[in-house]
Amino acid sequence: MSHVWVFVKEEYSEFTSAYLAKNKEESLGRMMRRIVYQRGFSFRRPTKSVLSTLDLEAEQRKFASEVGSKISATYARSCIFNADETAVYYDDTPTRIISERGAKKGVKIKGRVRSERASVLLIVSATGQKLRPLIIFKGQSGVRVEEEVQGHSDRVMATVQTNTWMDSRVWRDVFIENAWGGFVCDTQPGPLAIYVDNLKCHVSTKAQDAFATWGTEVVPLPKNTISVLQPLDVGVMGPFKQKLRAITLSYELSVIRETNRVPLRERLLKLQRLPVPEKRKRLVERVVAAWDAVSESSIKKAWSKAGL
Known part of the structure; x- marks a missing residue:
């Protein structure tokens, strides 16, 4: 917006002065802003890319x-998959708050600089099938989180x-040998293919060999092209994370309403001070709820849009 502001002031100086x-x-x-919207445009947050839009489109068509x-x-379409991970947060700490107009003091909130995070590995097939997500929590290897989580769902x-x-340990030992191997044994014994980005642990020789033992061919996507070639990035991750934020907000509001006899500040602090388990x-x-909300049709559309 600031660049538009400067442009208008420079190019239409008489109008802006008046x-x-x-x-x-x-x-x-x-x-x-009104003029921009009236002309059919909108303000969007740009994403950085090494390749231009034309280069991305050419790379997509070629691949x-x-x-x-x-x-x-x-x-077979039911035997082609895509896997990738994304960051999720325990809470969506607000980035903006309401403060008194004209206040000269900076607004500060006591707490961590960053929200506590985890990673979620999502896997989808070209026919819209969704595999169980793999959640990666923070901790040292050997901590019995698996049993704790299995007790919840x-x-x-x-x-x-x-x-x-x-990392390599989680990708090979937890995902390929355990989760993927179990899936192949139970439901998909036939030859399979899986598209992955070029993260080192995804495409290492050891990872490809581990997949091969389960009859799976690893198909690495070209560098810097996941925004147009990876189905999960093209049309699945966005809706999943939007739903996750909506569910988080709904949960927090419900908790606040349930204890309305307690001062609001105490209710908000209670949300932040929940035990780690x-x-x-x-x-x-x-x-689980956000993944359920991602429809089979939206996954198929993402594959189609990616050209795969």
């Missing part, structure tokens, strides 16, 4: 025609990692 002589700058900003078509000809898998990131339980419930 307008600002009678109105405040905030009024000019609101008028510019889809050369690799995607080969995979589709070799494997058998619809997710769980493990721990020092930084809640996907309780926070994990709440996150599991939200992930």
